[in-house]
Amino acid sequence: MREFINWMADPIRSFPVVCVLFFLMMKYYRIVGTKKFLYLALAFIIPTAIWFGSDPNFFTILILPDNIPIIILLVLVGYLQWFTLYKSAENDKRIEAGLCPIEGLPENREKVWCWPNLVYTELFCIIAATCFLVVWAIIFKAPLEEPANPTWAPNPAKAPWYFLGLQEMLVYFDPWMAGVVLPGVVVVGLIAIPYIDTNPKGNGYFTIMERPLAMWGFLFGWLVLWIYLIIVGTFLRGPNWTFYGPFEYWDYHKVVAEYNVNLSEFLWIKGLNTSMPQNMFLREILGIVVSLGYVFVLPPMMAASKFGKGMIEKIGNMRYYILVMLFLLMMSLPIKMVLRWLFSLKYIVALPELELNL
């Protein structure tokens, strides 16, 4: 069983599994978003978690001082996700029945004083959070080590937990892309959401039915491309950033067979059985065409489709193209991951001469 889980946990297999789980969750959110489901899930998760923790290898990873906040956050993320689905399911049922959402009921629209209702409770939260942090700091001492030695880096060298998703992306992308372009786009995209999403539905209440695209798209990026990658980065990446199953000992000498090939090499050497052309643009022609096509041909094609037309009608050309670009860039990550696993593809466009690798 443990062997099997170790085997399954490899991103090659676990990523599709997570994608399928995400699909099922969103599809059947009305089942997931019930209290009964929560209890059943807890009844399954708690023993499983205990069983996982009983493994000495996994336990050592769990109790690393760096990882404790991640565990707390994961629990919170899980609960809040369920809570969203629960509330959405409740509201969507009412909306289907022609009623207003719960938040729209008259008793929920009544206004109360800011003081003391809000300010006082905020103070409680501040005090309670401070107490919690202080006690935590006392019990789990800061994992300070000896003075940093640039010639003796820790192995694995891990980013702070909130950047582990980015670090995981580095496996698939050039540092320029994974470290600068994509994080930049993520930030810009998050800032742009209120300006793109003009749909007034869902203001002040949870719903999935009324805004499926926004919910599906965002949650995919959040849960699958961010949280999942953090989990992988935290628990499943060991020395040398090699993948280790949860029950696997972090053996520093583990060797993994990995040899990645550029798309241009596929084309010229494997496909056409000739040598690589001297001119670098000619060499990378296929990759360039595919990339340009992905960015410039795909959006208009989508716009021409029935779905695209409807979208443009609703939000206008400008918003549509920005949204599509953001979406395509987001999707480039899973696409690249899958290509890497299936074909050991290194770069679609490999122009190290220009420091440009896609």
Add this chain to the structure above:
Amino acid sequence: MKKLEPGMAYKTSKLNKIFAFLSVLFLMVVVWVFLDDYIRPWKAVQIEAIKIKKAKLEEKLKKVEGDIDEKRLATLQTQLDQASKKVSTRRKEVFAIDKELKQVLKEIKSETIINGTLNSQVSARTFLYEQVQVKIKKVIAKGKEPSEGLFDKKKAIFDDLKSFKGRFLASKDKMKFLQADQKRLTKQKLALNKEVTETNKKIKEIVTTKELLELALEKTKMGPIFAIRNAPFVDFLDPTLKIQQIVLENITDDRYFQQVPKVDRCITCHTFIDKPGYEDQENPHRTHPKLDLMVGRDSPHPMKKSGCTSCHSGDGHRVNDFQSIAHWPEDKEQRAEWVKKYKWHEPHRIATPMLKLSQTEASCVKCHQGVEHIPGATVLNEGRQNIEKFGCYGCHKIKGWEHKRKPGPSLYKIASKVDKEFFKNWVWSPKSFNKHAMMPSFFAQSNNSKPEFMRKNIAEVNAMAEFLWDKSKSYRPFMKYTGGDAKAGKELASSVGCMGCHGMEGAEKVSEKIGAYAGPFLSGTGSKVDPDWLVSWLKKPSHYQEDTIMPSFRLSDREANNIAAYLLSLKNKEFEAKRFAPLDRSARDEVLLAYFTAFDSEEVAHAKLNKLTDRQKTLELGYRSVGKYGCYSCHNIDGFAGRSPIGPELTNEGSKPLTQFGFGIQKEVEHSRDGWIKAHLLDPRRWDKGIDKPFQDLTRMPMFYLSEREAETMTIAIIGQVNDKIPLIGVKQLDAREAIVEKGMKVINKFNCVGCHEVDGYRGDILAKYEDDLNEGPPRLVGEGHRVQLDWFHYFLDNVYPIRPWLKVRMPSYNLTDEERNTIVTMFQYKAGQKALVDRSKIVNWKAGEKQAAKELWEELACASCHSSGFNQDEPQAPNLFFARRRLRPSWTKKWLKDPQAILPGTLMPSFWEDGESQAPDILGGDSEAQMDVLVKYMYDMGTEKLPTKNTKYWSKQ
């Protein structure tokens, strides 16, 4: 559900309750924060230390109190009472004096004021006067006549100044009188109080120690002030419990690209480490066990200058708890104890954890570099000696060891020394021929005894033999072995001095005692070498090998033959019967092919191989195998000059990160530097165990069959090789004198002089054989540079002649270069701190009657009964004194006469002037100094100026 007020989501009273609860919780947390910050393990240790100190002081105080003579104190007390009574009768006089004194003091005070005022007036007038002077000068310089007014002003100021100066001097005079008065009166008063003061002084003498101890005890009190100073919140002001640290400016820590002064806070817990008197305590309260050498204030390594972690290693600046310093347990028991007591675990990612206690000496090498021998570092010296013995430096470069000779014999002329069959069997398994062999075993080890590997190894050994024989130069022994008396040979070999460098079969016990290693252990020689070669070698070693360190013992032909006969009688039949497997050509080709394919494709490699003839193939493999196993690192082999040694450099081995040590799958080896090195030394091939390696990748470090002790001491010497950058100021710098001595010590070690001679307490291995009577062994060289004259010494090293005719052991003749000879001579000179030459013409200057006295003394003390050479026919038992004129320094000779035992304990020379008391009181009035002086003169007077040659037997003047 209760009704809420309008505009409210919660009930206010409920909110208040929550707030109250949270406030209390927050207060508790804050208190917890402070307590957590306040309670530190080292504070408990310091309080414990104060308690220990208190107990010690109380004990001492008790003892001091017991020592006080109560009776005497009581009498002194009554004396004091009487004295004060007596003094009180003089009250009137005292009163009068007091009155007078008061008046004088008052006057002094007022005079001081007057004096001060006048002084300032004088200064001010002087300034004014000078100003006018300058003004006048300026006017004159302009070529004008100064006005009358100016001159008048000048005169007026000058008069004023004069009068002030006069008054000032008068006041000063008066002051002197007053001070004299004060002195006189004080003295009178004291005289009146004399009895009381004196008795008080006597009492004070008795109770001072007690009072001092009481004062110290006062400081250990943990009263309310102590509590307040160390209370939480206020302990930032001036706590008594605090972190103590030593900051070392002269030793730095490497903080990656920056050297910062070392900070050691170890003394925070090891409170008494530099204070004698706590030797009986448990750690951390114990005194340093070697206070006279380390840590102590007057030691060469005081705490404030040398710190702690400079020797012990570890993270000296971290005092969080026991773990953070990276303490390291000595052994398994201590490890278990610490795990239990301190929850100790192996420190993570600490570059330099603490050295095990028994390995601390390793750190000496950090600062004491370029020396052959570090006094006091017993274990380290032993380790370094073992490194020399087993020749580690041959294959592994170690900075500071470059001057050493290759540890193995030269193979330039191997073919004329041994036969090929012997060679192959020897290389295959040196220990099977001679269990004391220093040559390590490369073959039939744990990682290469698979048949497949053996087959290839055999081919390699065969090829190496062919290669070496091919390269070997021809050599013809100059003497023929004519047979001899083996018994006499054995007798001679064991007495003439061979054992200073060689162990010998048949004398294992003595050999073990001596522990000689400069030459091979003589065992099975008859099965090894050619008889003619052996005789020639014994007679003149440099004939076969020019740069050998084996000296000539000036053996006669007969003696050489006798010793040869004995050595040839030592045979190893079992080894002789061995037949080495013949060359397997297919194995040879396989191995060669592997070499070729490393750089060429298989086709090219095959072609290359096929181009070679059969003989060429063998020689090629031989050449490559000598390179592969690094034979050339220890032996001189033709064709390998200038190749760098085969092993990795060990200069910085002690700083190599632990992650770079390959532990393989050897889980039972302790995961530390020393653990790896020791395991490696004991069995270098262990890392291959359980790992499937191809033939060419097998670990090649050979097996030395070291004892546990040898491996341990060598490990200590190796982990001391660190790359810490220590500022020049912190390193032991040899001064000019020490540098010359060190240079000489290197030569002395090279020729193994110390195998026989003990040089100022250093080694003298062979003396172990003469435990019963050290006078039968080679002379101990104590202050040799003071004993002998340098020109004689220089001559002697090249022209050895017998000085002590009763000795069976011989000083051999070395093949020294001029430079080496000079180095040895100057070394002894500087070691003893002597001038180079003695002016012999000035020694003998007889005064009237001295010569007669000297003759009488000579007879009286019967010098000639032992120093008989040239005086009578007795067997001489002491050196020939006719040679003393050229050989000894007069100042040393006198020192020797004065107290021979002080120079050479156990010498047969009697002390005639014990404690300065002459045994011939009638001569020269019994003046010891004068007697010794005339005797020295007498000796130099009769001595001869001519130096003896090799053929001079015993000198005779009569």
